[in-house]
Amino acid sequence: MANVFDYLTWRGDLSFAQSPFNPVDNIIFSQLSYLPLDHIMPGPDKKNGISIDLLAKNFAESLSHETSHLHPELMFKDAPAFVSALGSSKRFKNCELWAYVNHVDISQEKQFSALSIIIGDGSSFIVYRGTDANIVGWKENFNMGFSEAVPAQLEAVSYLEKAAKIIKGPLRIGGHSKGGNLAVYAAAFCNKKIRRRISEIYSNDAPGFHHQVIESEGFQSIKERIYSFVPQSSIVGMLLEHGSPYTVIKSSQSGLMQHDLYSWEVTHNDMVRLDRVTQGSRFVDKTLREWISSLDYDHRQQFIEALYTILSASQAKSIPELTGDWFNAAGRMIQSLGNIDEHTRTLIGKTLAALFRAARNNIDTLFKPENK
Secondary structure, eight states: OOOHHHHHHHHTTSOTTTSOOOHHHHHHHHHHTTSOOTTTSOOTTOSOOEEHHHHHHHHHHHHHSTTOSSOGGGSOTTHHHHHHHHHTOTTTTTOEEEEEEEEEETTTTEEEEEEEEEOSSSOEEEEEOOOOSBHHHHHHHHHTTTOSOOHHHHHHHHHHHHHHHHOOSOEEEEEETHHHHHHHHHHHHSOHHHHHHEEEEEEESOOOBOHHHHTSHHHHHHGGGEEEEEETTOSGGGSSBOSSOEEEEOBSSOGGGGGOGGGBOBOSSSBOEESSOOHHHHHHHHHHHHHHHTSOHHHHHHHHHHHHHHHHTTOOSBHHHHHHTHHHHHHHHHHHHTTSOHHHHHHHHHHHHHHHHHHHHTGGGGTSOOOO
8 A cells, every 4th residue: 555655765765867757756746736836936937946855945944834825724634744755855856846837817717737847867747736725726627518628728738838948858747637637738739849849648537628629630649648547436537538548546545535646556666557447437437428418518518607606605715715614605505596597497407317317327337347
C-alpha cells in the first residue's frame, strides 16, 4: 500500500538524470498544482522562478502566520507534509516553478490554474490544476456536458502557447481530474510547432470530451502520446469520450475517494497496475453514457443551469463554506425550490427519471463480470 510519500523516501535521493521521469513523478506534480500558491509563487510576468525547496520554506512560514493568504481550508490535509517532503528531496528540491496563474471568474463560470516546472533533465512539465473547492469550478465541470469548449480549456491552450515560447526543450504536460482534461485539450489545439515538442501528455482520472474533439485533427495527432490513468473504481475518469486507452491503477481507498491521488499505490518507478476497472465503475460508466446520450444539449444545459441556481441559493462560494454552514445553506436551497417555474421543475423531474431508467437498464453490469 505504498503511496507518493513512500516514493519520496525510496527515490527522493535520485536526480532525474539518475532515474528518468516516470508516471509517479507525474502524479506528484499534478498534486503540487492544487496548492494555493498566490503570494508565494511568481506569476507569468516574472522572469525568475522559485525552487521547490524555497517554496516549501515559504509555504511553511506562511502557514504559521495568522494572516496567511494560503486558505488552508481549501487544501488537502496532507499538503503541508507533502510540500515538506518535496522540499527536502534531492529529486525535487531544485526543480524550478514559475508562471503560476490562478483565475476564478464567476461571470465566465471559469476556474483555471496552472504552473510550469523546469525539471532539470532538459525538459519541462506544464501542469494544470483540477477542480478546486470553488463552486464555480464545479459548475464549469458540469458545463462540459453540453459545451464543446469551456473557458478553462481555451485558457489552457493560451497558457501552453505562452509558456512554450519561453521554455526550451521537450515538453510534458498533465494534470489530475479536470486538469488532465485541460492538458489533453491544450495539446490537441495548440500551435502545431508546439504540439511537436510535446513528448508525453498525462491524464489522471480525468473526464473526456465530446466526439468533435476526439475526431479533430489535433487530437488524432497526439492520441499516441496520451497516458491516461484511472483507479479501479473510477467515476470521474469514465465520463464522456476519451478516444485513447487507459491504464487502471490500484487505489487504497474505495468508491469516489479513489479520485484522491494520495491513495494511488506506487512502486519504485511506476504505479501499481490492474487489469480492469471494477464492475461498479463499469456500471456507472454505462449508466452515465446512456443517460447523457438520452438528453440533447439544450436539455443538459437547462438541467445544469437549474441545479446551479439551486446551489447558488446557498450563498456559498466554496465547498468548505457550503459544508461548514450546511444547515442554513440547505434551508436557503430548499426555499429556492419554491421560486423555480413549473417548466424547470418538470425538466428536473424528467432528467432524474431518465437517470433512474439508465441505471435500471444497466444494473446487470454489477453482476456480470466483463469477459477477459
